[in-house]
Amino acid sequence: MSGICPKAGRRALAQKIKLSTIADALGVSTATVSLALRDSPLVADATRQRIKEHARTIGYIYNRRAASLRTSRSGIVGVVVHDIMNPFFAEILRSIESELDRSRQTFLLSNHYDQLEKQRTFIDTLLQLGADGVIMSPAIGTPPEDIMLAEENGLPAVLIARSVDGARVPVFRGDDAYGIGLATNHLISLGHTRIAMVGGTDHTSTGRDRYRGYVVAMQKAGLEVKPEWRFPGPRTKQAGFEMTGAFLALKDKPTAAVCWNDLVAIGLMNGIARAGLTPGVDISVTGYDDLEEAAIATPALTTVWNGQREVGRRAARVLLDRLNGVEVDPTQVLIKPELHVRQSSVRPVER
Amino acid sequence: MSGICPKAGRRALAQKIKLSTIADALGVSTATVSLALRDSPLVADATRQRIKEHARTIGYIYNRRAASLRTSRSGIVGVVVHDIMNPFFAEILRSIESELDRSRQTFLLSNHYDQLEKQRTFIDTLLQLGADGVIMSPAIGTPPEDIMLAEENGLPAVLIARSVDGARVPVFRGDDAYGIGLATNHLISLGHTRIAMVGGTDHTSTGRDRYRGYVVAMQKAGLEVKPEWRFPGPRTKQAGFEMTGAFLALKDKPTAAVCWNDLVAIGLMNGIARAGLTPGVDISVTGYDDLEEAAIATPALTTVWNGQREVGRRAARVLLDRLNGVEVDPTQVLIKPELHVRQSSVRPVER
DNA sequence: CTGAAAGCGCTTACAG
DNA sequence: CTGAAAGCGCTTACAG
Secondary structure, three states, X not given: OOOEOOOHHHHHOOOOOOHHHHHHHHOOOHHHHHHHHOOOOOOOHHHHHHHHHHHHHHOOOOOHHHHHHHHOOOOEEEEEEOOOOOHHHHHHHXXXXXXXXXXXXXXXXXXXXXXXXXXXXXXXXXXXXXXXEEEEOOOOOOOHHHHHHHHHOOOOEEEEOOOOOOOOOOEEEEOHHHHHHHHHHHHHHHOOOOEEEEOOOOOOHHHHHHHHHHHHHHHHOOOOOOHHHEEOOOOOHHHHHHHHHHHHHOOOOOOEEEEOXXXXXXXXXXXXXXXXXXXXXXXXXXXXXXXXXXXXXXXXXXXXXXXXXXXXXXXXXXXXHHHOOOOEOOOXXXXXXXXXXXXXXXOOOOO | OOOEXXXXXXXXXXXXXXXXXXXXXXXXXXXXXXXXXXXXXOOOHHHHHHHHHHHHHHOOOOOHHHHHHHHOOOXXXXXXXXXXXXXXXXXXXXXXXXXXXXXXXXXXXXXXXXXXXXXXXXXXXXXXXXXXXXXXXXXXXXOHHHHHHXXXXXXXXXXXXOOOOOOOOOEEEEOHHHHHHHHHHHHHHOOOOOEEXXXXXXXXXXXXXXXXXXXXXXXXXXXXXXXXXXXXXXXXHHHHHHHHHHHHHOOOOOOEEEEOOHHHHHHHHHXXXXXXXXXXXXXXXEOOEOOHHHOOOOOOOEEEEOOHHHHHHHHHHHHHHHHOOOOEOOOEEEEOOEEEOOOOOOOOOOO
């Protein structure tokens, strides 16, 4: 039984191949090799080709640590969000990924799970690695100093999805108050008057803005906003599902629920179905985000498209601009959401 | 209107703080500072405390590139899977994350979307960064040479979820043939005789093993395996949903479907509901993976728990062992799956 | 168009 | 227990 010796690979290489290995073999200087490999016009075509060819055949591996130590650019961009496995971030991350790929930046991803300590550890790691910049959806309670600390140590930051008061950096997020207003007004226009808001937290800018948008829409329509119609907390399918009992137990039961996001909405619809009622018939439900699965839920979910792709793309571009020395406004950009009406919202059964 | 100058931070620092800054300030050598910061017993307690205290107050940031260039350990472990946003990988990634966190390794995540080129680019990046190791769920068609190339250049690899013939590295995956057998036998024991298999691909070891497990279970029970009862392809909710039409259009319609994974099963159940039938009554459905949402689907999904947490934990541990010089067997470890029976599988209505 | 040499910020023998 | 010095593998003025 032969095991793997963990360092066998390293040892198997007769000698680590480096720039000087190539330089020696071809009788040129390391400076020339370095320039040639990076396609500098300072090197003659023929020389460059010889060098690149040789590098390829001997299996040269560029040492980015050494280069980065010298140039103080690492080609690394950090991205930290609450939870990368949350489908809400999926589209954002994909569009960031495709922007960064194009600029050959390596994309270092992390979750902070809304724990400030985790977020700090990650930023610290980025600083230690000499990362070029960071895109973050800040954890609940992030003080502006945490972001400015990064900035002051040469790690420019761009925020997505949530803002942090007092942090002078660019922010890209959906216009949450407006978006939730679209959903609320849609339900009102269908004839609903008792509308609950399920999920979300007041500890984030997003949460506050969405709740405010709901309240404003209700009040504008002259409808009552009862405190017991607000179910703060849930942000996952599971939590939405578990909230169903409390929701259905309300006397004067609402005929519709504006949900914090699609996950909560789908969880709630599952809960309603499990209780023997029919979501989208007995109780109208709206979501937020327009995840892929909103369209295939049963019933198909009426929801608010949140411009995720746009948020990711623009955040990445602005960060790349900053890395390239372009001056950038440290202001908040709100992306306009759109209502996507499907089958989960209908006229109220009773009146 | 004042923009942000992207390099202001760097410039604002009077001088970059490094080991020698601390050494000069305290009148010791950089060697002592280096040792003290890493808690070496070679340094006297009092000296160490003075040094650490001073480092903290002046805001010293450890330069990992420099350290790594010197030591040729980077503290980075790469993890590459088909799609990190796929909930199947969520639990695996979380358990890898918690193992690696404990060893203070930075966790560099990437998708390859089953594209060999993307996977190669990522491995190349890891080599350039001097990463210590990589955990990968190999892309479809990965040649063993790609993995051995990493190994030979000092990047030890551990595989998860899929194996690659000819690659002499440790592999951790669920026992797919056994697991799908659990689901198939469960349906057979309920009285189903016409059982379809929906989703999956023959291009991965997982796909082949699951299909084989289904076929073997059917044959052992003396049941017919019709080619048209196999719906290869779908691996997402959307794709499962879209497959429903073809499934329901079969003459001699199966009364049950063994699905490739929970996503396909949930998509199929949504499709069945959309067609006016009741999943779990008219047609029994089983999933695979036991994602969180399997339990809250309507009806709750009977599925096979795949040992994701175990796969991630053991893969991370073995990689860490290899990094610490422990010899490790380059063999495949199959984790035993378990059947979780819920409401989506019942006795067939017709006979 | 090319080369010789300094230096990025650490860690590690080695000497004391 | 501490210090002086070499070196990790690049890139960048500088000189020719």
